[in-house]
Amino acid sequence: MKNNLQNTVAEAKNEFLKALDLFDQDSINTVPFEGSWTGGQVAEHILKSVSGILETVNGPTKPTERNPEEFVKPLGDAFLNMDIKFQSPDFIIPSDSLKDKASMYASLSKTFDDIEDAAGKDNLSETCTTFEMPTIGLLTRTEWIEFAGFHTKRHAHQLRKIAGHLKKAEIEL
Numbered sequence: 001m002k003n004n005l006q007n008t009v010a011e012a013k014n015e016f017l018k019a020l021d022l023f024d025q026d027s028i029n030t031v032p033f034e035g036s037w038t039g040g041q042v043a044e045h046i047l048k049s050v051s052g053i054l055e056t057v058n059g060p061t062k063p064t065e066r067n068p069e070e071f072v073k074p075l076g077d078a079f080l081n082m083d084i085k086f087q088s089p090d091f092i093i094p095s096d097s098l099k100d101k102a103s104m105y106a107s108l109s110k111t112f113d114d115i116e117d118a119a120g121k122d123n124l125s126e127t128c129t130t131f132e133m134p135t136i137g138l139l140t141r142t143e144w145i146e147f148a149g150f151h152t153k154r155h156a157h158q159l160r161k162i163a164g165h166l167k168k169a170e171i172e173l
């Protein structure tokens with residue numbers, strides 16, 4: 001039986017992959033408007049992000065000396081607020097190379113499955129020590145996994161907007 005955190009990951013994964021399904025192989029690499037990422041770049045951004053989160057969650061930890069869910073609500077409030085704009089850290093900015101939808105989809109699916117497995121661990125309250133969240137600091141496994149869900153849902157929303165832009169442009173042709 002899945003716990004709540006595993007359900008959160010599964011829900012974010014399903015929402016993102018459903019949004020990715022709005023693209024075909026041609027449209028995945030189409031820039032919808034100036035200054036925007038392509039659908040493929042959004043997918044690569046999420047893959048880089050969740051892969052890094054997986055490494056962090058599976059990496060070294062230490063006992064937590066605070067409420068292990070202290071930053072869950074603030075992270076959710078920020079990342080699920082589509083009116084707030086964020087600057088992506090350089091290490092998860094996507095490349096300009098063309099993306100293969102099928103391989104991106106498979107990699108994302110596998111990585112989310114691995115995060116879902118990590119969310120089933122017993123010691124989710126421990127603090128991960130390999131990476132600090134900018135402006136916050138060290139997070140617990142729970143907080144990192146919750147963040148993965150919030151961040152993924154945010155970008156599923158972005159994918160739907162990009163797909164809508166592309167459909168509208170297609171209709172206007």
